[in-house]
Amino acid sequence: MTDVVMTLEMIQASQVGTKAIAAALAVGLTGFASAWAELTIGSAAVGATAENRDVFGMVLLLTVLPETIVIFGLVVALLLLF
DSSP: OHHHHHHHHHHHHHHHHHHHHHHHHHHHHHHHHHHHHHHHHHHHHHHHHHHOGGGHHHHHHHHHTTHHHHHHHHHHHHHHHO
16 A cells, blocks of 8 residues: 555656646746847847837837747746646
């Protein structure tokens, strides 16, 4: 009987650990993807703004958009954990 209880506890601990790893990957990978997108968009945005100041509003909007990816990753992580 003790072996069965220990096996069930090990399975539950393994499931919790797997959920935690999946949540960490969801936030970490979306954070990395957002940073990479921010890098490429930000450098292009600075160049476009230097050439024409009228595009600043559009460039600002395009710079903010990749940050929503991290929010989606955080939502997925919270759904996985709870």
